[in-house]
Amino acid sequence: MSDQSIFVLVLGAILVNNVIFARFLGVCPYLGVSKRQDTAFGMGMAVLFVMTICAAITWPIEHYVLARGALAPGIDLSFMRTIVFILVIASLVQLVEIVLKKTAPALYQALGIFLPLITTNCAILGVAILAVQNKLGYLQALVFSFSSALGFALALLLFAGIRERLALHKVPRALAGAPIGLITAGILAMAFMGFAGLGR
């Protein structure tokens, strides 16, 4: 695999096919934890951490256990993908939480409250499934997950910055909260559409 294709993969996952603005994965935490920039940063880092580890674990499971003929010829367990992946993610999040608490208390302090929320963040499962469906290699899958998470963090931080400013202005009561947030997100998505065509 050439360096160029890695570059295109990174650029595509961060900007062109941004998880939130183009793929609509992880919209709930996007709207939920974007009121302040510091919490947005914490959530972004937690997702970056879990999404990359998750790809590192789900890829071998898919290719050495679930894929057609991987365990033994004639056995196709790919219909179990959803169940297996979600269980892996749920236990992984718990594990990461325990390990962080013991080994890196400072990091745990910063990311701790966001970790339980991540199990139901559809971006994690979605990116894991997309990496498999797009038939990426191991390194490619890792790069894809890492840059997708970067795209998520970027979108979250941009949005949080706008919302912090929005909070200082008078918004009509019927528009305040979610409606203005969604319309803002729409305008941001429009801006991100400008990246379409930046390499396929």
Next chain:
Amino acid sequence: MTGLQNFTKGLWKDNPVLRMLLGLCPTLAVTTSAIDALGMGAATTFVLLGSNVVISTIRRVVPAQARIPIFIVVIASFVTIVDLLLQAYFPILARSLGVFIPLIVVNCIILGRAEAFASKNGPASSLVDGLGMGVGFMLALLVIGAVREVLGSGSIFGMPLFPDDAPRALVFVLPPGAFVTLGCILWLMNDLDLRRSRRV
């Protein structure tokens, strides 16, 4: 609470999408046409019905500490059933819903109802609750899908509404249109509520 109230609360008062802002990822992603929206709504309703009934049936034997993983396995099983059924009987719909079919498993509406209702109530009322929430979800998706399809593609359920040379607002079937449409619908609902409370 009567059976009828139990059913109708999901339609308007506690509508999962429009009131509680749950399940936004599929809401935004698969509402480019009314047909896709309906298909997603039906698939989610099926999973919600199945998981609500099973979880409320086993609620007394499930240990409290292990309930979330058990709920997720039950939900993931129903998602796998839906996934395989759609691939077998509605391949076109399955292709256009894509990764969002396995992602039903992380739709927060389903785990939310399992935790908030099915784990505390009997199978019969859980069935009604699931039906109400599912239909509420489907209706919300249908409204958003219809608006986006009419404005963006000039058709409804695939049937053309305008002459071929009429202009179309293509942006409504693109990602920004999803955010803006949902934002405007929430705005309208808030406005209605504010007017009503002012009158009282």
